[in-house]
Amino acid sequence: MIRAQANREAVILRRVDEVLLQKPSLFPNQESTDLNERVSNGVLAGAVIYYNWVHWQTHEKTIRNVFDRALPAALCCLRGRIITAATKDARVRYRVKAAKQLAVSNDALDDEPAVRRVLDAELRYLSSTLSDGDNKYLLGASEPAAADFTAYAMIERLCGDVGDAKFPCALPGLLDDDNQFAALRAWHLQMRAKAPIKFNGKRLVERK
Numbered sequence: 001m002i003r004a005q006a007n008r009e010a011v012i013l014r015r016v017d018e019v020l021l022q023k024p025s026l027f028p029n030q031e032s033t034d035l036n037e038r039v040s041n042g043v044l045a046g047a048v049i050y051y052n053w054v055h056w057q058t059h060e061k062t063i064r065n066v067f068d069r070a071l072p073a074a075l076c077c078l079r080g081r082i083i084t085a086a087t088k089d090a091r092v093r094y095r096v097k098a099a100k101q102l103a104v105s106n107d108a109l110d111d112e113p114a115v116r117r118v119l120d121a122e123l124r125y126l127s128s129t130l131s132d133g134d135n136k137y138l139l140g141a142s143e144p145a146a147a148d149f150t151a152y153a154m155i156e157r158l159c160g161d162v163g164d165a166k167f168p169c170a171l172p173g174l175l176d177d178d179n180q181f182a183a184l185r186a187w188h189l190q191m192r193a194k195a196p197i198k199f200n201g202k203r204l205v206e207r208k
Helices: 002-019 030-041 043-054 056-061 063-070 073-102 112-128 146-159 178-194
Strands: none
Touching: 030 043, 030 146, 043 056, 043 073, 043 112, 043 146, 056 063, 063 073, 112 178, 146 178
16 A cells, blocks of 8 residues: 555656656656655655654644644543544554554554664665755755655655645754754755745644
8 A cells, every 4th residue: 555655656756747848857767766766665754654643742743733723622621532533543554554664663663762763864865865066956966856856745744844734743853963964954945945835825724
C-alpha cells in the first residue's frame, strides 16, 4: 500500500512533466529518480507519519490539535474522548507504516530519541547532496526536480506550516543546528520562496 501510494505520486509527477513539457525535467536522470523514490518511501516519509500520528507528544501538537480545532466548543470535556476514538484505528495503521518506512521494529518506535537519530541521519544525507556553489538544489542541480518537491513537502510537515494552510508542525526546530543543517535549511527556505504551498487561501477549520 505504501509503495503503491508513492508510485501514484511518481506517476502524477511524470504526467506533469509530460503535459507541461517541464524544462528542465522533473526527472532529469536516474540518480534524481532514485532520490525521489528514497524520499517518497523511506525515512523522511516514515518520520512524517511517526511525528504526526505515532509519537504522542507531537501527535498532540499536530493531528489532535487539528481535530480539536474542528470540534464545537460545546463538547467541552468530551473532546478528548471523541478525538481518541476517531483516531484510534488510524494510529494503529500508521504505526505499522512508520516502522516499515523508518526500517525499525514496532518496539523501537517507543524510543523517540532513537527515531530522531534515524531522521537526523537522513537529513544529513540530504544535506550531503547539496552543492556549495551556485547550484542550490538536491544533487547539485541548478533547478528543482521531483526529489526537491517531494522532500520539501515532507519537511514542511515536520518543521514548516504547509504554506497558507498554517498546519501545526511537529518539530519546529528541526533544521536549527547550523553545524549539521545550515545548507538544508537554506534549501528549504529557497523552496518555500520558489514554490510556496497554497490551498487557495483556505485555512484549517477553527472552533466556534
